[in-house]
Amino acid sequence: MSEARSGASVKRVAREDAAAISALAREIWYAHYAAIISRAQIEYMLAQRYDPEIIRAELASGDAWWDKLLVNGMLTGFSSCFLTATPGEMKLDKLYVHHGQQRKGYGGMLLDRVLGIARAHGCTTLMLAVNKHNHTAIAAYRKYGFRIAGSVVKDIGGGFVMDDYIMVRDV
Numbered sequence: 221m222s223e224a225r226s227g228a229s230v231k232r233v234a235r236e237d238a239a240a241i242s243a244l245a246r247e248i249w250y251a252h253y254a255a256i257i258s259r260a261q262i263e264y265m266l267a268q269r270y271d272p273e274i275i276r277a278e279l280a281s282g283d284a285w286w287d288k289l290l291v292n293g294m295l296t297g298f299s300s301c302f303l304t305a306t307p308g309e310m311k312l313d314k315l316y317v318h319h320g321q322q323r324k325g326y327g328g329m330l331l332d333r334v335l336g337i338a339r340a341h342g343c344t345t346l347m348l349a350v351n352k353h354n355h356t357a358i359a360a361y362r363k364y365g366f367r368i369a370g371s372v373v374k375d376i377g378g379g380f381v382m383d384d385y386i387m388v389r390d391v
C-alpha cells in the first residue's frame with residue numbers, strides 16, 4: 221500500500237524498547253491529545269496503557285504484536301494490534317507517529333506491517349476505535365481505506381469515558 225521511505229524501517233518492538241516507547245507515547249499524546257481530552261485523562265490513559273511494565277507484560281503475553289518505526293535510527297513511531305474475539309478480525313490498537321514526522325507516509329508503513337500480520341493470521345477485517353474529535357487521524361484512516369462502521373462510548377474508569385468511532389477496512 222505505502223512505499224517504504226528512505227532511511228525508515230519498521231521492526232518488531234523488543235522488551236528493552238518499552239521505556240523508549242513509553243516516553244515517545246507521552247510526547248505524542250501531550251502534543252496531540254491536549255486539544256481533545258483533559259490532561260487528567262491523558263495521564264490516566266498513559267498510566268493504563270503505556271507504563272513500561274504494562275508494555276513489557278503485553279509483549280510477553282504473545283497476545284499482541286508491537287512494531288516500531290525507526291527513521292535514520294531514531295524511534296519515531298509505533299503500532300500494535302491483536303486478534304479480537306470475532307473470528308477473522310484484527311484490531312489496530314495503536315498507531316502513532318511523532319508530530320515532527322507526520323504526513324510523510326510513515327503511518328502507512330506501520331499500517332502495512334499490521335495488514336501483513338493480519339493476513340498471516342487469516343484475518344479478513346481490520347478494525348479500530350478512534351476518538352470522534354481526532355479529525356486528523358480519522359482523515360488518515362479514511363485515506364487508508366477505513367470507513368466508519370459505528371460508535372461506542374466506553375467507561376474506562378477514573379471518571380473518564382472514551383467517545384469513539386469504530387472504523388473498519390478489509391484486509
Ligand SMILES: CC(C)(COP(=O)(O)OP(=O)(O)OC[C@H]1O[C@@H](n2cnc3c(N)ncnc32)[C@H](O)[C@@H]1OP(=O)(O)O)[C@@H](O)C(=O)NCCC(=O)NCCS
Binds near residue numbers: 322329
Ligand atoms: C494518524 C497518524 C498515525 C498518521 O501518521 P502519518 O505518518 O502522519 O500518516 P501518513 O503520512 O501515512 O498519512 C497522513 C494522512 O493523515 C491525515 N493527516 C495527518 N495529519 C494531518 C493534518 N495535520 N491535517 C490533515 N490531515 C492530516 C491526512 O489524510 C494525511 O494524508 P495526506 O498527507 O496525503 O493529506 C499520525 O497523524 C499520528 O500519529 N497522529 C497522532 C496520534 C493519533 O491520533 N493516532 C491515532 C490514534 S487512534
